[in-house]
Amino acid sequence: MMMEKKIGAVFMAMMALVLLATTSGANRINDISCLEATPLLLPCVPFLKATDNQKPTDACCSAASSIVQRATSTQNRRDLCQCFKQAASGIGINPDHLKQLPELCKITISFPLDPNVDCNT
Numbered sequence: 001m002m003m004e005k006k007i008g009a010v011f012m013a014m015m016a017l018v019l020l021a022t023t024s025g026a027n028r029i030n031d032i033s034c035l036e037a038t039p040l041l042l043p044c045v046p047f048l049k050a051t052d053n054q055k056p057t058d059a060c061c062s063a064a065s066s067i068v069q070r071a072t073s074t075q076n077r078r079d080l081c082q083c084f085k086q087a088a089s090g091i092g093i094n095p096d097h098l099k100q101l102p103e104l105c106k107i108t109i110s111f112p113l114d115p116n117v118d119c120n121t
Contacts, residue, residue: 031076034083037067044101048093061105068107081119 043059056064071077098113 032070078119
């Protein structure tokens with residue numbers, strides 16, 4: 001169970017990048033917290049850790065899309081980015097799979113996903 005949590009944290013750090021590309025808003029009531037977002041992303045861990053030509057599952061894509069839609073404010077996206085990066089420190093992912101996630105899940109973002117993102121930009 002502990003390993004599953006650590007692996008899940010990897011994906012969450014990278015999903016923060018997706019959150020940065022969503023539209024800005026000021027509706028803090030509907031924003032998603034780190035605590036809410038973290039378990040939603042566990043279905044993406046196998047894809048992000050894989051070294052072969054796997055595809056993300058429907059559950060992974062659904063979770064990623066949901067988080068992008070719910071992170072409505074710039075500050076919420078920044079907070080989630082920091083949360084996910086901290087949770088994922090020290091755990092590796094396949095950066096190529098990370099970069100492929102938006103296209104494979106049909107999520108529109110304005111930049112490529114990168115594990116070295118600056119959460120404040």
